[in-house]
Structure formats: structure tokens, C-alpha cells
Amino acid sequence: MTAATQTPMLAARNLSCVRGTQTLFTDLSLQLDAGQWLYLQGENGAGKTSLLRILAGLALPAAGSVHWQAQPISNQRSEYHADMLYLGHHASLKEDLTLTENLRSLIAMDGLKVSDAAIQDALTRMGLAKRQHLPARVLSAGQKRRGLLVRLLLRPAKLWLLDEPFNALDANAIVDLQECLKAHLKDGGMIVLTSHQTPDLGSDTAGFVLSLSRGRA
Amino acid sequence: MINWFKFSAPSTFYPLAGKLIPIFWTLAALFAAVGLYIGFFVAPTDAQQGEGYRIIFIHVPASWMSMFIYCVMAFWALMGLTFQTRLSGMMSSALAPTGALFAFLSLWTGALWGKPMWGTWWVWDARLTSELILFFLYLGYMALHAAIDDPRRADRAGAVLSLVGVVNVPIIYFSVTWWNTLHQGASVSLTKSPSMASTMLWGMLLMALAFWAYTIAVALMRARSIMLEREGNTEWVKHLPDVKEAV
Amino acid sequence: MMLLSAYVAALRRDLLLVMRRKTEVLTALFFFVIVTTLLPLGIGPEPDLLRKIAPGAMWIAALLATLLGLQRLFAADHADGTLEQMALSPEPLSILVAGKITAHWLVCGLPLVLLAPVIGLQFDLPTDAIGVLMLSLLIGTPLLSLLGAIGAALTLGARGSALLVSLLVLPLYVPTLIFGAGAVESHIAGLGAAGHLYLLSALLVLAAAFAPWATTAALRISLE
Numbered sequence: 001m002t003a004a005t006q007t008p009m010l011a012a013r014n015l016s017c018v019r020g021t022q023t024l025f026t027d028l029s030l031q032l033d034a035g036q037w038l039y040l041q042g043e044n045g046a047g048k049t050s051l052l053r054i055l056a057g058l059a060l061p062a063a064g065s066v067h068w069q070a071q072p073i074s075n076q077r078s079e080y081h082a083d084m085l086y087l088g089h090h091a092s093l094k095e096d097l098t099l100t101e102n103l104r105s106l107i108a109m110d111g112l113k114v115s116d117a118a119i120q121d122a123l124t125r126m127g128l129a130k131r132q133h134l135p136a137r138v139l140s141a142g143q144k145r146r147g148l149l150v151r152l153l154l155r156p157a158k159l160w161l162l163d164e165p166f167n168a169l170d171a172n173a174i175v176d177l178q179e180c181l182k183a184h185l186k187d188g189g190m191i192v193l194t195s196h197q198t199p200d201l202g203s204d205t206a207g208f209v210l211s212l213s214r215g216r217a
Numbered sequence: 218m219i220n221w222f223k224f225s226a227p228s229t230f231y232p233l234a235g236k237l238i239p240i241f242w243t244l245a246a247l248f249a250a251v252g253l254y255i256g257f258f259v260a261p262t263d264a265q266q267g268e269g270y271r272i273i274f275i276h277v278p279a280s281w282m283s284m285f286i287y288c289v290m291a292f293w294a295l296m297g298l299t300f301q302t303r304l305s306g307m308m309s310s311a312l313a314p315t316g317a318l319f320a321f322l323s324l325w326t327g328a329l330w331g332k333p334m335w336g337t338w339w340v341w342d343a344r345l346t347s348e349l350i351l352f353f354l355y356l357g358y359m360a361l362h363a364a365i366d367d368p369r370r371a372d373r374a375g376a377v378l379s380l381v382g383v384v385n386v387p388i389i390y391f392s393v394t395w396w397n398t399l400h401q402g403a404s405v406s407l408t409k410s411p412s413m414a415s416t417m418l419w420g421m422l423l424m425a426l427a428f429w430a431y432t433i434a435v436a437l438m439r440a441r442s443i444m445l446e447r448e449g450n451t452e453w454v455k456h457l458p459d460v461k462e463a464v
Numbered sequence: 465m466m467l468l469s470a471y472v473a474a475l476r477r478d479l480l481l482v483m484r485r486k487t488e489v490l491t492a493l494f495f496f497v498i499v500t501t502l503l504p505l506g507i508g509p510e511p512d513l514l515r516k517i518a519p520g521a522m523w524i525a526a527l528l529a530t531l532l533g534l535q536r537l538f539a540a541d542h543a544d545g546t547l548e549q550m551a552l553s554p555e556p557l558s559i560l561v562a563g564k565i566t567a568h569w570l571v572c573g574l575p576l577v578l579l580a581p582v583i584g585l586q587f588d589l590p591t592d593a594i595g596v597l598m599l600s601l602l603i604g605t606p607l608l609s610l611l612g613a614i615g616a617a618l619t620l621g622a623r624g625s626a627l628l629v630s631l632l633v634l635p636l637y638v639p640t641l642i643f644g645a646g647a648v649e650s651h652i653a654g655l656g657a658a659g660h661l662y663l664l665s666a667l668l669v670l671a672a673a674f675a676p677w678a679t680t681a682a683l684r685i686s687l688e
Binding site: 353356370373381385393396 | 614618619621622623624625628631632634635636638639642643646663667674678681682685686688
């Protein structure tokens, strides 16, 4: 997939995934290095989310393994999780808590410390400053989505695994997010994302497309 | 040295199990015939309990088997969680109904025994009570397995439950015994038969062997059908002679 | 130090959530009170009989009240995706789980201990027996939360999980019930409750060591 380097940062070898009696993909290998991004393409049910969850270590592949810095992720869960941020299609926010409380608790459970000022700052950058004291249940879908994306600013991680990050976002927010993703790549970060629309992350970044269609990759 | 992992692949296990099943059915029938003959005709009539005691030849081996099968289930669960083999989960779920059956059989024969001996169907005896809770544990395992749609997840969740259960069974048994001594409800134990004659022991052992062979035969049959169900679209199943004929 | 802060974070978050939605806690408490009130109505008001069944009745009511809160222990976090984020935390999931279990006990278990004297009076229990009852509940209710968490984690995402939890967890509660209610009974019988309470504590230590670990394994399976 990418130019072969000695030890790629993220490497998946011969993955296969079975859902029920259906085989979604077999023998899928990929690797990703600093500053590169991978766009997973495919119809509904092709296994994009499943692949992302396998890369995150949430689901076990039926065969194959995922390696981070040449080590299987199952052997170094804590280290891998510290370097990786996965945002799924769930809001991942508690409806009864405010955005600030939500972010504070998520960060604290990650074992990190972030000042309230930093949270405030990140919320302002995502255009949520006025909403920060409202419980999450009164926010719109797009606002919740943005609230979740604030995690990208607050939680240091080299690898971002994003499931449909552009969903429910308006045009402005999409541009903001793309800028944010570009900045991450420029800093040597890596991104794997799924999306309905082809993301535009500029021509100066190294992007790859992986098309998943039934049974083949 | 036999490569056990080779046999754990369903494609090799399926035909092997097919060959073993008739052998174990035959063994089960033979042992049961001899065991029952000893139980009914050779073993002497008990001085205090009369002929009614003869149910011991079903009751005691059934209780042994129900406990033993739970341990075997937990063993397969551990193997499944450690080595991620598909066969382990299938074996665990194939064994559970038989284990539940033996637990039920043990309770039922216990009740049948209790009625003529103490004039009551149910005694809160430590062993009977533990057996009842073991029966509930089996039911819980089967209910959990049935409630999860994805078979691999069901296997793994069932595995954790059976391991938790196997740690708890001795604790439950101990606590029930403790409770029993405190309340002194039924101080007479069903299995404490006076002066066990050696013919009686032989009868029980043969019946235990019969149950054992039956368990293996039934579990293998069940495992085979689980395999066909789950791996129906794989190449090795399509090449099976019986499947080819059917198509 | 880091482990402790992650534990506190999970604990604090769950407590904060409970403060925002108090009715759920109060429902479980009210359930405990109403079940123990219905029992004398079904059995009859003779003080001797009530005194005899009080320990068992109150312990069974406590088991059922704990079960009520269990289904929500992980289900809500599972539904909104925060459980996924916890499973991906660099901190061990078992620490976060331990925090959540502690929160469950503080919310569902501890209030039962504090309510016990009032209910005990309804059953005409002598004062010293009420003391033993409170002590046995204090040791026993965390045990119920720990064991229950395993069942709650296993049934996550399964069909009919609410009923299934009871089927899986209640048999595991047998030793707790026996030693918990037994402590009070043997105290009333003049045999001393120490033996029962020691055994109950031993079970608590055992469960505290293994239950978060088993719960974590079950959660990872359920998240797949």
C-alpha cells in the first residue's frame, strides 16, 4: 500500500473479519507511517467500521494481527491506547452532563490532566463556547458531533481513527475539521477515516484510499 | 507427540467425531446394560431402605456427571479464551444441555428417593440444594448463550460465565453445608448409605461410565451440528460427502 | 497515583450522573422499603414470626433492590458510546470498572445499610441484632455490587438482558445471602455472628480481587 519502510508505525497483517456467517474481508494488509492518512471507502456493510474497530483493538479480527511500532497491539494495550484516539459514530457524551463536564471526565479517565482553561479554549475554537454549560441532551446532532471532535484538540495522540467524522457537520465545521486534520498530519500524525464524501486534505499530504467491497479488499 | 491443535480445527474434527460417535453409543449401551443388571438383580436388598434404594444407581452417577461436566465446560472455556480456538466454544455449548439434564435427573431421582424414605419429595439437604443451584447455573449459561446473536461473542461470554461459575461452585457448596448445619433441617444425607457393598460400588461405577460415554456421544453429535450451522458456507463443509449427497 | 486518579474520575463521573437523575436511586430504595413492608402483610403481624424471618426477608429485599440498579450499570454507557471510550483509555479498564462499581455501591448499597435500622424496627428486631444486621449489610452489599457487575457486563447487548441478569447473578448471591442473613440469625440464637462475618469478609476480599477483572473481560467481549 505505502512505500515499504523498515518498521511502519501502524501495520495490519492479513486481517479477516467475519460477521455472523458473512465474511466481510479476508487477507487485508495495510501500513501507515507518520504524516500519512488512509481513507476507507465502501458501500454500507462493507466492513469500514469493523476494520476501524479492529484497528482500534475494540474487536478481534477472525485472523491476522494489528501492529503498532512493530509490536502487536494486544501486547501493549496501554501504550497503544495512549497514542491512539478513536471516535466512533456514537456521540460518546453523557446526555445529563454539560460539554465541559463530559470532556473533563473523559480526559480524567484517560489518566490525563487538562486545565479548565484549555477545555474552554478548545470549545471556543470549535464554536461551542456559548453551549458549554448546557446539558448535552439539548444540543443538536451537529453540536454534539463537534463537542466530540474537541477531543482531537485536547487529547494528544499520534494516530486518529475516525468513523464518519464529517457526519452531521455544516459546511463551516467541515472546513474547520479538515484544517484540524491537515495540521495533525503536518505534525507527523496519522489518520484513518471513513466518510461518505471524499475528504479534501490538500495535495501536500500523503493520502491513500482503500476500497472495501464485499469479500474483497 | 500428537498435534492437538490440528484436531481443534473443525474440518479435521468433524469427520473424526463422526467415527467416534457410534463407538461411544455402543459403549454407553454396554455399560448401562451391565450396570443396570448389577443394580437391579445382583446388588443385595438394603436392610433399612428396602428396594427403593436402588435408584442410587442413577442418582449418584448423575450427580457426579453434572458436576464433572461443569468442570469440563470450564476447562473448554479456559482453552477457548486462551488459545482462541473455535472448537472450544462449540464443545462448551454442546456440553451444557447434557450437564443440565444430569443435574435435573439427579434432582428428580433425589425427590423420588426422598418420598419413600422420609415421606417428603424435597429435603433441604446440602447436596440437593447445591445440585439445584448448579442446575440454575447451567440454565443461566444456556440462557446467556441463546441471548447473544453473534456465536463467537456468545461463546466467549459463556466462557467467562462458566469460569466465574466454576470458582463459585465450591463456595456455594461450602456455604450451603454451613447453612445446613446451622439450621439442622435434614441431618440425614441421601448419599450416606450404610455399608456400601462392593457390588453396589461396581454398579455405580459402571453406570457412571455409561453416562460418561453417553455424554461424549451426545456432545460430539451436538458439536457436529453446531459446526455445520456456523460454518455452512466454508469450503470444507461443501466438500463433505453427506452434504454433497443432499445437494 | 495515576491509577488512583483514573479510579476517582470514573467514580466521580458516575456520582455526578446520579445527582443529575436522582429518581433512579430513589426507585431502588423505595423498592427495598415496599418489599419489606409487604412481607408482614402477606405473612401476618405476629412479632415472634416477624423477628424470625426478618434477617432473611431483609437480605432478600436487599438482593432484589441491588439487581434493579445493576442493569443500568453499563447499559447507558454502552448505548451512548462512552463505554467504548473507557475501553480505549490508556488506563486499565478494570480500574475504571472498579470506580463504577464503587459508585454503584455508594448509590444502591450504602443507603440500604442506612435504612436497615428503620426496617428492622418494623420487624421488631432487638437493637443489638440491628447492629449486626447493619454490619452484615455493610460487608455484604459491596459483594453484591461486585458479583452483579459481572452479570451486568455479560448481558450487555444481549436480548432480554434485564431478566437475564437476575438469572445469572442470583445463584452467585447464594453464599452472600447465607452468611449475611446467617450472621443475624446466629446472633439472635446466641451463637455469635463473628464466624459468619469473617467468612463474608473473606468473600468480599476474594470478589474485590477477581470481580473487576472478570467484569472487564466480559465488557471487552460485549463491546466486540
